[in-house]
Amino acid sequence: GNIQLLPTMRILADVVNNHPELLDASEIIRPEEKLKDKEAFRDYSDSNPLQQRVKKTYYDMHTNQTVDFVKAKHEKWLGFNHVECTIMEALEKLNELIDESDPDIDLPNIVHAFQTAERIRADYPDEDWFHLVGLIHDLGKIMAFYDEPQWAVVGDTFPTGCMPQKSIVYGLDSFKNNKDMKDARYNTELGMYKKNR
Numbered sequence: 001g002n003i004q005l006l007p008t009m010r011i012l013a014d015v016v017n018n019h020p021e022l023l024d025a026s027e028i029i030r031p032e033e034k035l036k037d038k039e040a041f042r043d044y045s046d047s048n049p050l051q052q053r054v055k056k057t058y059y060d061m062h063t064n065q066t067v068d069f070v071k072a073k074h075e076k077w078l079g080f081n082h083v084e085c086t087i088m089e090a091l092e093k094l095n096e097l098i099d100e101s102d103p104d105i106d107l108p109n110i111v112h113a114f115q116t117a118e119r120i121r122a123d124y125p126d127e128d129w130f131h132l133v134g135l136i137h138d139l140g141k142i143m144a145f146y147d148e149p150q151w152a153v154v155g156d157t158f159p160t161g162c163m164p165q166k167s168i169v170y171g172l173d174s175f176k177n178n179k180d181m182k183d184a185r186y187n188t189e190l191g192m193y194k195k196n197r
Contacts, residue, residue, distance in 0.1 A: 057101045060151035062174040067161045082146050090139050097141055101155035109141055162191025
């Protein structure tokens, strides 16, 4: 039957692109010399507004994602009562989302989903399950349409409840305002976890 989205579905308040459109992503990932100037993948410098947006997203993420925050999100999301849709409907909804944590490119997220799946298919043609994983790996970002700020659903992940790795994007300084880093239960290498023997 017809799937109807809940009436609370909304686009983020600070949409990056009011009229997202699918671009030919192959123009961006081709290795031709003429595109070399466009390729600065994983450049987290502060050199332009896109990079400043990325930095703000990560600093907000590293400040606000705490053990208590995660517990509250479990309460909110594990009821599975926000939306019911097909994979394709969810992917199409991601046309309206440009990931604020991605320093590489300012494209709708669906482009990234298909790029990832196609790249995996090229590299692992006999692993069809892996192609699917590449396609759906970011579907959780649909939560951004249900009152979740992007810093809560995009970007590189990290475990809460322990000290982050020094290699994390923007380093440990980006956690200086995270309340868990002042809590002895969570601010050590293992924090609330036990070593796997």
